[in-house]
Amino acid sequence: MPVTSQTRKLIxxxxxxxxxxxxxxxxxxxxxxxxxxxxxxxxxTSPIQKVVRGIIGGIGEVWRGYFYLVGTHQENEALKRELxxxxxxxxxxxxxxxxxxxxxxxxxxxxxxxxxxxPAELVAFDPSGWFQTILIDKGSSDGVAQDMAVVSAEGxxxxxxxVSNHHAKVLLILDPNSAVDALIxxxxxxxxxxxxxxxxxxLKYVQRNxxxxxxxxxxxxxxxxxxxxxxxxxxxxxxxxxxxxxxxRVEVEPAANFSKLEEVMVVIQPPPEEPRLxxxxxxxx
Amino acid sequence: MRTFFLYFLLILGAYLCQTVLYPIFVVSELRVDLFLVLLVxxxxxxxxxxxxxxxxxxxxxxxxxxxxxxxxxxxxxxxxALLASMLWQNLNLHSRRYQAFFLGLCTLFxxxxxxxxxxxxxxxxxxxxxxxxxxxxxxxTAALVGPLLLAGLxxxxxxLLHLGVFRESQEA
Numbered sequence: 001m002p003v004t005s006q007t008r009k010l011i012x013x014x015x016x017x018x019x020x021x022x023x024x025x026x027x028x029x030x031x032x033x034x035x036x037x038x039x040x041x042x043x044x045t046s047p048i049q050k051v052v053r054g055i056i057g058g059i060g061e062v063w064r065g066y067f068y069l070v071g072t073h074q075e076n077e078a079l080k081r082e083l084x085x086x087x088x089x090x091x092x093x094x095x096x097x098x099x100x101x102x103x104x105x106x107x108x109x110x111x112x113x114x115x116x117x118x119p120a121e122l123v124a125f126d127p128s129g130w131f132q133t134i135l136i137d138k139g140s141s142d143g144v145a146q147d148m149a150v151v152s153a154e155g156x157x158x159x160x161x162x163v164s165n166h167h168a169k170v171l172l173i174l175d176p177n178s179a180v181d182a183l184i185x186x187x188x189x190x191x192x193x194x195x196x197x198x199x200x201x202x203l204k205y206v207q208r209n210x211x212x213x214x215x216x217x218x219x220x221x222x223x224x225x226x227x228x229x230x231x232x233x234x235x236x237x238x239x240x241x242x243x244x245x246x247x248x249r250v251e252v253e254p255a256a257n258f259s260k261l262e263e264v265m266v267v268i269q270p271p272p273e274e275p276r277l278x279x280x281x282x283x284x285x
Numbered sequence: 286m287r288t289f290f291l292y293f294l295l296i297l298g299a300y301l302c303q304t305v306l307y308p309i310f311v312v313s314e315l316r317v318d319l320f321l322v323l324l325v326x327x328x329x330x331x332x333x334x335x336x337x338x339x340x341x342x343x344x345x346x347x348x349x350x351x352x353x354x355x356x357x358x359x360x361x362x363x364x365x366a367l368l369a370s371m372l373w374q375n376l377n378l379h380s381r382r383y384q385a386f387f388l389g390l391c392t393l394f395x396x397x398x399x400x401x402x403x404x405x406x407x408x409x410x411x412x413x414x415x416x417x418x419x420x421x422x423x424x425x426t427a428a429l430v431g432p433l434l435l436a437g438l439x440x441x442x443x444x445l446l447h448l449g450v451f452r453e454s455q456e457a
Contacts, residue, residue: 016363016367034349037345038348038349041345041346041349042349045297045300045301045304048297048301049301049304049305052301052305052306053305056305056306056309124304124305124350125304125305125307125308125350126304126350126351127300127303127304127320127346127347127349127350128303128318128347128350128351128358128399129303129307129313129316129318130396130399131350131351131352131353133350133351133352135304135349135350161352169350169352171352175352176403176412177352177403196412196415197313197415198313198415
């Protein structure tokens with residue numbers, strides 16, 4: 001039977017829809033490792049991206065070093081005063097840290113081992129602009145693996161969501177797809193920190209009667225099974241208790257400066273296993 | 286071969302803009318998807334089959350940085366390329382006003398597509414109000430800036446044709 005033009009018009013869209021659905025379903029498995037194509041693209045483009053970033057950085061350095069020095073003296077004086085204050089504070093914290101170590105030893109706690117950190121350089125951002133992901137220049141050959149935490153000197157930045165040999169894809173905590181189990185450091189109130197996608201995060205599921213104040217520091221609780229406990233996430237910027245509803249709205253400003261991302265550090269340690277998961281596995285066995 | 290090399294350079298330039306320059310200089314709301322503009326240009330100037338192949342390639346490139354599962358962008362771009370090449374023949378998309386409308390519509394389609402896939406995959410997603418603001422601003426920016434970029438690409442094609450880099454059949 002000859003295929004008429006109308007039949008062909010019907011068949012082509014159906015084939016395209018079937019192809020689309022099969023492509024989606026074929027790729028719905030976990031993307032722990034980058035695909036061959038992704039690795040190839042990243043391998044080819046990352047050196048060029050690094051060069052472009054280097055050039056832009058160089059221009060920025062010249063600008064900051066020579067043309068942008070208005071008010072530097074006053075700023076320098078202010079920073080010196082701030083430094084003096086911070087030195088005093090650091091001294092106090094050191095004392096507290098020593099006391100803490102002594103108490104831990106007395107209570108026979110497991111000795112805390114310094115977490116190994118792997119420095120990495122930022123290569124590129126998400127091209128679509130809809131997500132908050134970055135690409136770094138360290139991969140599985142350097143010991144980076146899925147779900148490792150990525151931090152900066154200021155605080156937690158995100159977690160690794162995809163790895164190739166020499167590169168890794170990192171989901172920043174600003175992304176709405178990111179969720180970190182968090183604690184208010186002062187009052188130990190728990191919540192889940194999710195990204196708002198615009199240099200702000202939201203601490204969700206904090207009950208209306210819980211004690212949260214503007215300026216409170218938010219840290220990771222270690223309960224999510226991905227991030228180590230005690231990493232600084234940010235500070236509370238806004239607390240809104242509506243007239244109804246179970247929870248209050250707590251907006252958090254991340255501690256890490258995402259607008260000046262240059263270098264990050266990957267926490268090279270397997271994520272802590274959740275006790276609940278262990279129990280579930282035992283039950284399965 | 287020369288044409289392929291030129292297209293490769295164009296795509297590489299757009300990729301660098303989106304992954305390195307954009308995040309430094311352009312706020313998220315005002316970003317025009319350069320891949321989308323390139324894709325529409327290819328759909329207008331190339332045969333449909335070639336435009337569809339380009340759509341898949343550009344989509345795969347775009348997918349590299351995404352946290353989503355599945356081939357999200359290849360599918361979105363495939364739809365856009367198909368629509369553009371069909372409408373180019375049936376509607377007057379030579380007009381800049383229509384092009385503005387079309388690019389705005391495609392940006393809207395892209396945003397809604399990404400959002401839908403996020404919802405389908407039960408992933409977290411930005412607050413609706415913020416998403417709508419970004420989507421609206423991006424749509425307007427694409428409608429305003431997109432036709433200018435398309436005009437620039439057309440001018441580049443003509444210039445390359447004049448220099449003899451492109452063959453006559455390419456323009457046809």
